[in-house]
Amino acid sequence: MSEKKIHEDQKYIEGLLQNNSFIIQAIYDTFVPKVVNYIKQNSGDADQAQDVIQETLITIYNQASQKKLQLTCPFDAYFFLLCKRKWLNELKKKTNKEVTINEEVLSKDDDSQELAFETSLFGEKQELFNTMFQKLGNACKDLLKATFKIKSMEEVAKSLGVTYAYARKKKSLCIGKLTKMVQESPQFNQLNY
Amino acid sequence: MKEEDYILFEAYLAEELSVEEKTAFENRLETDAAFNASFNTYKELSGYLEHTIKNEAETNAFKSNLKSISNQHFNKTKGASEGNKKSTTFSLLKYAIAACVVLLFGIVTFNKMNQPAYSDYNEHGIMDLTVRGGNIGLLIKTTKAFNNKEYEKASGYLETLLEEDPENKEYQLYYAVTNIELDKFEISEPILQDMAKGDSAYKNRAIWYLGLSNFKQDKEEEAIKWLKQVPEGADYYRQAQELLNKLE
The missing domain is CATH 1.10.10 (Arc Repressor Mutant, subunit A)
Known part of the structure; x- marks a missing residue:
């Protein structure tokens, strides 16, 4: 991972880490509408999209601050994949059945797939650790x-x-x-x- | 794993083992898969706890900032699609606001020619506690009473809220404000002084209210001392400057 070149979109990660309102706003303006559309087209509504997006950004923030997350792909693809994975998991939990993934919107970029996978794993682990700690x-x-x-x-x-x-x-x-x-x-x- | 194993994990991570103990530990990591797996989880949990607990305040600040940007974004997009229906009421509202502004402007200019009075400055803004979780019924009652200037009532409600959540700075601030209104300065001032010393989001408002509270008691020197500390750009900076000009 370390030999890979860090993408210029790392600025979004740093901005989240610094709690920079300007950058967070830019993320909402630039990348969020696409996610909202996707969720609305896949049995969700705006409120559900809002939650998924917020939780995803918190996971990215946590990973950035704990594991020094380094972006080797465009933020757009990475963020979209993460939100999508999260939404599909929610659907799975609610309906208790397999959901088919609409592959055409899926990025073919290997780096973003890999990185998004790592981040979701990180997020799920955090959630598990937190649940257990509370117990x-x-x-x-x-x-x-x-x-x-x-x-x-x-x-x-x-x-x-x-x-x-x-x-x-x-x-x-x-x-x-x-x-x-x-x-x-x-x-x-x-x-x- | 046995208790001794966890104690050993901790000692290894704290680098407190002797050279021999360390070698034995590392050998066991290689040969004993269950020991290895437990150690890795232990280490990961330890890192997770350390980070989460140490950075709790920063993470919470990020979360609340994120939430407000997110709410703004989603209300805006929702508003855009509903905008047309509301346009008539909205423009009426605009006229009403414009009228209020004109009226307020008139009052302010008129007052400028007179001696300043506490009642020129006790505009506390609209309280809205209902966005928080918790005892919603009581929060609504508190908000209503405060915004209707029923300070006796509001103060009682806030007391109950503070019993449940004594560290809540927002409740503390409003509780202090109601007590300034009720002339119970012995209650309001210690709260405000603590806040003015701290670094919560309400610090500057506490400083302003200390100025206002002293002004209400005709302690001009004290009032000036506090008003001068309201930093530029803070809420109430303009009011503080205006009052200062009149007092000095």
Whole structure:
């Protein structure tokens, strides 16, 4: 991936990362109408399109900030594929049956396919991690929140009124518990690593 | 995996293992597939948690900005297709607004010749809390009472809202405003002073209201001190400058 040339549209990724309203606005003006049309033509309405687009942009933002997302293809194709995949998944969930993909609007660009695939996988994983984290008990949740916010384990221990050794051990056991929950979830196996 | 394994994962990631322990750990990663898979998930989760929790504030800022741009975009496109039907009411509304502007202009110019009064400046803008989630019934009641200038009522509702969500800056600001209106400065000022020191989106409005609140109590010097701190470009900057000119 690293030898590939970064596309000039990387500016959209950077703009999202910087929460730049001008760039976000430009994305809505330039790339969103095509997605809305697609969703409307495929059993959806404007409200559903709005949600899909918003969630997709949040996933891109998260991937950019966590994994240093680098765009090697036009933003247009990448963004469209992502929204489309998300919408088809929604349809699948709702109707519980296979949906056929209208292939003619699909870009033949390999890079965008690959990148869009990576991003959707990332997004689905995030969603799974988040769901599982919410299912953890409050004691674990509080400890983990404090751990990653405060950083110094000594201070975490102090703020929670426990010893350093205990906080330390508890942190690994809580992430361990989360690891087990994630591994045992049916969605995890579908996200074939 | 056993508990010891997770403790080992953590120690390895924190680079706290001795050279021998580290070699043994890495050997096990190569030979034990289940150990390897668990370690990778553990590491990935650890990275996910670290990033998500540390960047919570930034991510939330991005989400709310995105939401407002998105709402604007979608309302605009919806409005364009419905535009024709509404055009008559809309142009009537335009005249009404124009009339109000003329009237307001008249009032403002008239007032300029007089001493400034609190009532020239207590225009708080239209409150709209109903866009938030939560106790919608109560939010609607609060919004209505506040916009109708029923501050006693609004203040009571806001108190209830703040009991449920004490950190909510928007509620805090409006609660402070209702208390300025009710002359309960001992309630409003500490809230506003805290906000003026913080860095929420309501910081500058809190500064303006501190100026206005002191002005209402005839504490001119204090009022001037606060009004001067309303930065250029902030909401109420124009009003702050105008009031300053009259006071100084």
